[in-house]
Amino acid sequence: MTLDKRHSNIRILKEIAELLNEGTEVRALLxxxxxxxxxxxGLETGWIFLIQPNGSYELAAMEKLPPALTxxxxxxxxxxxxxxxxxxxxxxxxxxxxIIECKRIEDALLAKRNDTNHLTHHAxxxxxxxxxxFGLLNVGAPYKSHxxxxxxxxxxxxxxxxxxxxxxxxxxxxxxENALTAERNRLARDLHDSVNQLLxxxxxxxxGGAEMAKDSETKETFSYIQDLAQEALSEMRxxxxxxxxxxxxxxxxxxxxxxxxxxxxxxxxxxxGVVSLPSKVEEGLWRIGQEALANCKKHSGxxxxxxxLTIENQKLVMIIxxxxxxxxxxxxxxxxxxxxxKSMKDRTEALNGQFILQSSPNRGTRIExxxxx
Numbered sequence: 001m002t003l004d005k006r007h008s009n010i011r012i013l014k015e016i017a018e019l020l021n022e023g024t025e026v027r028a029l030l031x032x033x034x035x036x037x038x039x040x041x042g043l044e045t046g047w048i049f050l051i052q053p054n055g056s057y058e059l060a061a062m063e064k065l066p067p068a069l070t071x072x073x074x075x076x077x078x079x080x081x082x083x084x085x086x087x088x089x090x091x092x093x094x095x096x097x098x099i100i101e102c103k104r105i106e107d108a109l110l111a112k113r114n115d116t117n118h119l120t121h122h123a124x125x126x127x128x129x130x131x132x133x134f135g136l137l138n139v140g141a142p143y144k145s146h147x148x149x150x151x152x153x154x155x156x157x158x159x160x161x162x163x164x165x166x167x168x169x170x171x172x173x174x175x176x177e178n179a180l181t182a183e184r185n186r187l188a189r190d191l192h193d194s195v196n197q198l199l200x201x202x203x204x205x206x207x208g209g210a211e212m213a214k215d216s217e218t219k220e221t222f223s224y225i226q227d228l229a230q231e232a233l234s235e236m237r238x239x240x241x242x243x244x245x246x247x248x249x250x251x252x253x254x255x256x257x258x259x260x261x262x263x264x265x266x267x268x269x270x271x272x273g274v275v276s277l278p279s280k281v282e283e284g285l286w287r288i289g290q291e292a293l294a295n296c297k298k299h300s301g302x303x304x305x306x307x308x309l310t311i312e313n314q315k316l317v318m319i320i321x322x323x324x325x326x327x328x329x330x331x332x333x334x335x336x337x338x339x340x341x342k343s344m345k346d347r348t349e350a351l352n353g354q355f356i357l358q359s360s361p362n363r364g365t366r367i368e369x370x371x372x373x
Contacts, residue, residue, distance in 0.1 A: 062074070125155045296365070327360075
């Protein structure tokens, strides 16, 4: 490698590193880095797959893909496997690989979509940090079917930079989640030690006042104060549960059964083949389950709720159902009728899941959550 070429590569790595150090949002960061990479290397086309440990993948960034790969909202890039992803899954892709004929391009040609912009091959580089892998970086250019050792070495160095940045962002997100959990625990503890005890004392004082009062009007006032204090105490206990669920350390099922008991509900669980869940998924299920059980307590007129939890086709399925009053729901228009239900839907979709609501008058309500794991 000539001195000028070495200096050029160092400059490229420096520019990429500066971008990666500034980024905080994964998709935006990957798009910026990919555009910069193609610009400084003179390549034209690139895309990045993020690949989960279970093998599922997403097209996280792309730059100047040929029309043959972008039709129907990038369907050729988002469905099916290809050789580079297959090699990645099998652990056969450990470094930058030269001259991979693109199966997605071949499939496009077979489907008579010939607008490939003369792209036939690409280099593939795994994104990793240490032993942890995150996905693939693919780059190519029209008529280019070979990448030199120098080009592959540069791509591998850039891919390692990207993998390190992804690792950093993952650790930062985990740190923020831990800080949020610690703050919720502190707030729950403070509420329990102060407001909760004050409400309990107020309830006892009101009951004592009602017993000591001589005229009926004063008795009635004290009784009303006691009822209000008891209601506020119940609301406070539910809030403390939401902030710091007792039993979540023993799993989502145990936590939801305990929360149901606190509400006066009997939760009847059926659990099949569920293993330990990622903390983010478990936290999301907990919040969704809380809202579902609270809705049942308020609106169903029932004291029994069925909870079903299983794993099907790499998706976790949670179903919470009751046989209560129900309500009219037009699933065709998919208009969510309440903020609580919308919150459950939003939390599900934030986990890339599917929210299914079924209800009709006097036939109960069924909420089904499907989340990839």
